[in-house]
Amino acid sequence: MKHLISYFAGRPVVANVVLFGIILSSVVFWKQIGKEEMPEFAMESVRVSVRYPGASAEDVELFITKPIEEKLKGITGLEEVTSSSSYGNGSLFVSFEPRMPNLQEKIQEVKDAVDSADLPREADEPTYRQFRSSEKAIIDIGMYLEDIELLTPADRSKLQKYVLAFKDKILSLPEISGVETQGYLRPELQIQIKPERLKQYEISMNQVRNQITEKHVRRPIGNLEDR
Template structure:
């Protein structure tokens, strides 16, 4: 690095011209840079979503999620294996090493799940295996608030707002989260 300092001291105009050339090259290259909120990339994550209508979260955990986790755990190249069990839903999240081919990993997960399908409860919906897609990430989140009850706000969002947004061109899916759908509660005095 001593030679660089020596050139800058002996020939300051030459050093200034090199710096100016780098600045001009940077300014010229700046508009050519591609900017994308979600760059095109394949993340090594696979989701296995299963619906078990009417089942409590403990039942989903013991009868569906645990079976799927045990089957998927045999697939090679897994970095992390997580699961979420809720009422009527099971989600198994499989993260693979970066060196693993994601398309082959998805196929291996499908094969592992198909080997235990006959052990799962008969009234479940078939497990859906998907790789993480950055293009399918939500690009907008809306919140509905007001002086109404949560069930009224849910009804308004589900019947009015959701339909308007779904009919807009380019909209793939609209999800309503955070509130419960209407239900009937019956209290019996014995």
């Protein structure tokens, strides 16, 4: 190193030529390298979501997230698995080891493991989402009703209509690829059972539940024509 410094110290012209060459090469390569403000890349994680309509957070954890977690334990290459259970919904966030060479194969292993879990038949089919950098949230928007601190069901319904209308307008813009809503409550019907009537007619709660499940079916019935 000392000899190299001494060489250039005694030859300032050569040193300037080398320095100019380095600067020129840097400028050329800088122009040739692709640059993006937010480059597209697949993140090494996937989210698994399962809806279990009408189930409490405790039941979702017991019958949804726990069985799936047990199935995921046998998969190698997982860095972390976190889960959350709420009313009627369970979700798991699966992180893979950095720079996983066969990431898509591992994601398929996760899907196969989830599909093999013994979940209640009332639960919806699991959904999966692999996050990409292009889907990263750019802006979060909160909407509220002025001068109202505690929302009544009517207030919440009114606010949710505003949110959905605003969402439709945002999605109509060509620059927007997607909009997600949080804190949105789905309409539901509560059926209150009288225990004395069950006892009178010798009907169990399971029988009532099975009848409701069998009758709560959505299927296409064809086209309605006016003749």
